[in-house]
Every structure is written in structure tokens, then in C-alpha cells.
Amino acid sequence: MNKIKVGIVGANPERGWASMAHIPALSALPGYEITALSSRNSGNAQLLKETYPVRHVYGSTLELSESNDVDMVLVAVRVPMHYNIVREVIAAGKTVFSEWPLGKNLRETEELAALARQNNVKGYIGLQSRSVPAIRFIKDYISQGHIGDVLSTSMIGSGIIYGEYTPLANDYTVDPESGAGMINVTFGNAVDAMCFVLGEFSELNATTATRRKTTTIVENGQKIPMKIADQVAVSGILESGAVATVHFRGGMLSGTNFFWEINGTKGDIQISADGGSLAVFEPVIKMSTGENGAMEVVEVPKAYNLVADQELDYIPASVGQNYTLIQSGDAPTFDDAVVRHRMISAIEKSAMTGRRESYI
Structure with a gap:
């Protein structure tokens, strides 16, 4: 070939x-x-x-x-x-x-x-977050009926950057005109994974806020205005009827940096990570054993790691999944990007007007 x-x-x-x-x-x-x-x-x-x-x-x-x-x-x-x-x-x-x-x-x-x-x-x-092995495994696991009908889902995450300190190379990200704010980049990627697994929002309500008025450049100590939302909270109904809530906060936190729970009629799934990007921080999965049983750590089957034999570190391995999916015709496309941008626009509009919005 x-x-x-x-x-x-x-x-x-x-x-x-x-x-x-x-x-x-x-x-x-x-x-x-x-x-x-x-x-x-x-x-x-x-x-x-x-x-x-x-x-x-x-x-x-x-x-x-x-x-x-x-x-x-x-x-x-x-x-x-x-x-x-x-x-x-x-x-x-x-x-x-x-x-x-x-x-x-x-x-x-x-x-x-x-x-x-x-x-x-x-x-x-x-x-990339939708392409990592853990996410593709969870999608299949749920579609096979192992946790029954999905009732609700909750996600909380950190923006990684967009916090108290910002590297000089990322100073442009806190300007909304750049299109690289938290709602676009970290939040957008994480919620894309959620929607890939569970389906899109049929309707949503949103609140955004800028709680830090400045951020400090790491290399020189200069304070620059924080012009993008460093708090994004969304709640709504998914196409399946499940209730969904998502809250992302700027920066890295001493507390929870990523936690996602999916609740079904037969069991639950929990996904945790050390940061708000699943393409950067490897997730740990817990699932209930048996119908509504105790939560236990579950390993992702090796078949879901499309680059397992390449001895790559986690970050390039995450990107490598996408390249392998391109070859099989299953990688996310520009059309997927349009759907995610439409969701972000609906969130921004809802936050501005206070009204419920839809985008599909």
C-alpha cells in the first residue's frame, strides 16, 4: 500500500x-x-x-x-x-x-x-477526544445496551489554560476574536466526545461568565485582560431524551479537573482524567458490574487502540488514532466541525439572551 x-x-x-x-x-x-x-x-x-x-x-x-x-x-x-x-x-x-x-x-x-x-x-x-480508544469503547459499550437506557449525564472539566497564568505562546487565546477561547478549544473538544457517544443536544440553556478579569503571562509577569468566558455551564436535553449538564472552568484546579458520569437504567459509567482534554490526559474508566452493581475500574480492550504496536506516548498516540481512522474512512470531518461550531454558537446565543436554543 x-x-x-x-x-x-x-x-x-x-x-x-x-x-x-x-x-x-x-x-x-x-x-x-x-x-x-x-x-x-x-x-x-x-x-x-x-x-x-x-x-x-x-x-x-x-x-x-x-x-x-x-x-x-x-x-x-x-x-x-x-x-x-x-x-x-x-x-x-x-x-x-x-x-x-x-x-x-x-x-x-x-x-x-x-x-x-x-x-x-x-x-x-x-x-481528537472522540477518537481516543476509551471514548470509542464507551460508545460501543452503551450502544450494545450494557447500561440500559441512558437517563442522564454530567461532565465537569478544567480548561487547562484560560486560568490565572497563560504561556506567552497562548496569549492570543484570551481574545474572543481569535476563536481559540475555552468554549471553542477545550470545552468544544470534550463536549464533542460526549455528543459522539450520546448524541447531540436537542435543546440547551447556557450560562457563561468571565470571573478572572486578567491573566498573567508566565514568562514576563505581564497582566493582560481576560476577554473570553472562563466559566461555561450548559444544561439541556439530548436527542435520546437524556438530561445533560456540562461545566468547564478555566485553568488547572486543585480539585476536579475532569469527571464525566453517564447514568443508565441498568448501570453507570464514570470517566476521570487529570485535565479537561481526553487527547492530552489519559482517562480512567469505572463501570458498574452487573445490573446496578458496584463501580470497578475497567481496562479498554486492546482492539480499540489502533496504534498499539507503535510504542507512542499518550499524546501522539491520541493523534495517531485520528490518522488511522482517516485511512479507514471513519475520522471526524469538516461536516462534524460545522455541527460542533453550531452548538457553540447556540450556547453563546443562549448565554446572551437567556433563552433555550437548538442547533440541529
Whole structure:
């Protein structure tokens, strides 16, 4: 089988999600080969050449996208840059894998999804939390009827960033115009996993608030305004009729950083983790044994780990699940990104108006 040749926009040898997660995953997976990187910064381009053994380092996204040595382009830059870069990749007719969020807002996301369809381009989205083995296992376990009918679900999580301190590289995330706030990134990814398992909200109510008025830049101690919501609380009814509540809080907490419970007529499931992203922090699963029995830790069957033989750390392994799902045709797409952005827009509208909203 021919390898999928990948070009990466946004690789930085010194930091970033591409170097932390995507490059180790792609380097390990037998069905992929990193053939090209791009950087508009000449100094960074030289560093990329010295750090990664790839055949091409281009000075622009256009050059990379039009390369005959690239089948798929990974877009792993800051969210405000996604729109223009993804458009360039689509125009070149190449498959595109964009990190989440796809666009800064619903309008950009819907435009990019429509453009990909019009140009017959496959578009995949980095909603990695739904792709991790634990989540796919839970989805199957529930659909097989093991806990009966789902009655309700509750999720509480930490935003990881968006708290008292912010790394300088993430200073843009506390500006709502960036499209990279907590409601978009951490909350959006976690609730996507919930909806993947249990179905979408048929209606919801939401409250958002900015409780910290400033955040301190880690590297220099500068205080900058916190302009995004660092508290997001949503309650509603899922399509199944189950009641759902979700509350995310900015930062990392001394208390609960992630806990998700699913209650059924025959039993319960609990998922806990050390942070609010299941693609970053490996979850622990507890299930009731027998009908409404005691809760016990349950191991995810090995069959759900699609990269088990690659000896990857948890973060690149989480991203690797997505790449393996791309090959099987089961990875989240731009259309999934549109649904999630519509949910976020409904939450923001409900929080602003106080009215119940729907999005599907």
C-alpha cells in the first residue's frame, strides 16, 4: 500500500502541537510519510531543515500545497490563520487535515466545509477526544445496551489554560476574536466526545461568565485582560431524551479537573482524567458490574487502540488514532466541525439572551 505523503503547515521544532503530537505520530505510522514542511520565516525554515529529515521545506503554504510530493496537508497553526490557509489547500485540490477549531467562528467553518464539498476535497478535523480508544469503547459499550437506557449525564472539566497564568505562546487565546477561547478549544473538544457517544443536544440553556478579569503571562509577569468566558455551564436535553449538564472552568484546579458520569437504567459509567482534554490526559474508566452493581475500574480492550504496536506516548498516540481512522474512512470531518461550531454558537446565543436554543 502506498504511503500517504503529508505536508505540514505550522511545524515548530521548539514548541507547538505539531511537534508534540502530529510529527511523532506520523513518523511512527506505517501508512504515512512526512515529505514537506513550510515556514514563512527563513530562520525557522533553516531550523526545520536541520531538525526534521524531510525532502522539502517550502517558504509558503501555496508551494507546499501544490507540491507533487504531498497528498495531504496538515494545518497546525494558530486558529486565526486557519481560514486562509485551508482555502489555499482546498484550491490546490489536496486533502486537508485542520486542527480544531476549523475556523474562528461558525461563518468561517461553514464556508470552508462548503468549499471543500464544492471542490470534491476531503476535509478532516482534529477533534481528537472522540477518537481516543476509551471514548470509542464507551460508545460501543452503551450502544450494545450494557447500561440500559441512558437517563442522564454530567461532565465537569478544567480548561487547562484560560486560568490565572497563560504561556506567552497562548496569549492570543484570551481574545474572543481569535476563536481559540475555552468554549471553542477545550470545552468544544470534550463536549464533542460526549455528543459522539450520546448524541447531540436537542435543546440547551447556557450560562457563561468571565470571573478572572486578567491573566498573567508566565514568562514576563505581564497582566493582560481576560476577554473570553472562563466559566461555561450548559444544561439541556439530548436527542435520546437524556438530561445533560456540562461545566468547564478555566485553568488547572486543585480539585476536579475532569469527571464525566453517564447514568443508565441498568448501570453507570464514570470517566476521570487529570485535565479537561481526553487527547492530552489519559482517562480512567469505572463501570458498574452487573445490573446496578458496584463501580470497578475497567481496562479498554486492546482492539480499540489502533496504534498499539507503535510504542507512542499518550499524546501522539491520541493523534495517531485520528490518522488511522482517516485511512479507514471513519475520522471526524469538516461536516462534524460545522455541527460542533453550531452548538457553540447556540450556547453563546443562549448565554446572551437567556433563552433555550437548538442547533440541529
